[in-house]
Amino acid sequence: MSEGKIVLLGAGNMGGAMLAGWLKSGIAGSSILILDPKVSDAMAALAAEHGVEVATTAPEGLKASILFLAVKPQIMDAALPSVKSLVGVDTVVVSIAAGKTLSFIEGHLGAGAHVRAMPNTPAMVGRGVTGAYANSAVTPAQKAKVHDLLKVSGPVEWVSSEADIDAVTALSGSGPAYVFYLVECMAEAGRKLGLPADLAMRLARETVSGAGELLHQSPEDASRLRINVTSPGGTTAAALSVLMAEDGMQPLFDAAIAAARKRAQELAN
Known part of the structure; x- marks a missing residue:
């Protein structure tokens, strides 16, 4: 497998909505990998239709270009060690888990380019809004790529402080x-x-x-x-x-x- 894949950890409601948006926007299914042990029948069918690879564990030797963490906050502790091997020097990690700080994510995956994003459920119909924060390790090019992936479900608003993500969660996330x-x-x-x-x-x-x-x-x-x-x-x-x-x-x-x-x-x- 080549480097540069978009890896989606978790293909539930929100992860699935993002995946559908990516495919609709023209992103090649072959550039996406879903990691989820319990993919729904509907999501499996969508993946098969567009050539998206689905796996239960991280493939050996793969380094993700962008790693989206779309699992519930309650299972992040258990899920993150399984994807640490996917994180390379050029990987940007994007978390949409409410309340999980960048320091928490770095504790599992190591320091690097990290983004916290908070979309909301209208993303499922392409009418969401997302608040996002990027740490100082995220390059302008990486931020632009993440922005393009997030905006398929609606506008993206970047905040200047990670603490502001809690307010974004309270206002638009909920x-x-x-x-x-x-x-x-x-x-x-x-x-x-x-x-x-x-x-x-x-x-x-x-x-x-x-x-x-x-x-x-x-x-x-x-x-x-x-x-x-x-x-x-x-x-x-x-x-x-x-x-x-x-x-x-x-x-x-x-x-x-x-x-x-x-x-x-x-x-x-």
Whole structure:
């Protein structure tokens, strides 16, 4: 096997979403190796269709160009020793495991070019966003390659401090769950006003997804879009007077996202 492979350790939901994005963007399947002892039938079929090699252990003699660590944080300790042989002097290691610091990864794989990235689950439909941090050993060329691989699932935002990744995790990494819960809350409020539960859920779901698409396509800020839809003295203004009160949504989100960041920091220890 030649050097220069992109090695994906873990082909679950997030790893699989990245792989699908890479293949869709035109990256040759022959340049990718999946390392996963339990590849799903769907992922195995995708790999076979595109000529992606799948293995349960690291092939002897291979040095990865880019090694993506896409396994759950809970199994990183057990998984990393098995891929140490893949790391050469020109390898850049990219971890998407929440809470696992670069010092943790270096403790298993040695010092070198390392990136911490935090994508989110909309990456599964090509609409994610990723926050990333590169240590000083990552060259501009390596950073550009990693950026190209991450951006297949959506925009990539680089931060200047590794500590900022915990805030990224709290805001955008966990953020889709907050939006899903917003849909649940809206639907439940509609049900309590007398709408059939299934209708209330459909209305809430389509409202949030449609508003998200408008936000995606519009050049205007979220605040301007909110103002545009709020007639003075109207129904939207009445609802926003509750949501934007001193004890409304902002302090709740402040507390929620701070709690998520605290948990991300705890996972590092």
